[in-house]
Amino acid sequence: MRIHVTSVFVHDQDEALRFYTEVLGFEKKHDVPLGGENRWLTVVSPEDPDGTELLLEPDKHPAVKPYTTALVEDGIPAASFAVDDVHAEFDRLSKLGVRFIQEPLDMGPVATAVLDDTCGNLIQIMHTS
Template sequence: MWIHMTSVFVDDQEKALRFYTDVLEFVKKHDVPMGGADRWLTVVSPEAPDGTELLLEPDGHPAVKPYTTALVEDGIPAAAFAVDDVRAEFERLRELGVHFTQEPLTMGPVTTAVRDDTCGNLIQIVHSE
């Protein structure tokens, strides 16, 4: 058993797609119309195009806004992405204008930073030694 797909709720799929591809450098995998403005929209890591997909899921369900708002207000990331070097990725993203709510922090063998994905979520980047 392995993780095939996970999702983050987004307030605007097109804006999310631009952020996750143009800024975070993921690659669009699936873009299937679902009726109305909603799409089955997934991205993947360019290093693992057949790996775990991230679904950029519309936040239209009534339970989503209170849930995502509470997570952001409490500083809890909706997802974590592994990187080779948190500090280097932090600098790269900050130069692109990405807002971080937590600068790189080393806790034993793990270094993390938390950023705003501009679509309603906090996303953590992490590296383990």
């Protein structure tokens, strides 16, 4: 068993696609119309195009807003992405205007930082040494 697709809830799929591809560097994998304005919209890492897909899931269900609001208010990331160097990625993304709610924090063999994805989520980036 392996993870094939995981998701983050987003308030605007086009805005999310722009952020996740143009800013974070993921690549669009699937963009399938589902009727109305919703799509099955996934991105993948260019380093693993056949790997786990991230579904940019519309946040239309009534349970989503209270859930995502609570996560953000408590500072809990909706997802965690591995990077080679948290400090370098923090610098790169900061220059692109990404807002971080937690600057790089070294915790022994792990370093993390937390960013705002502009789509209703906090995202953690991390690396292990």
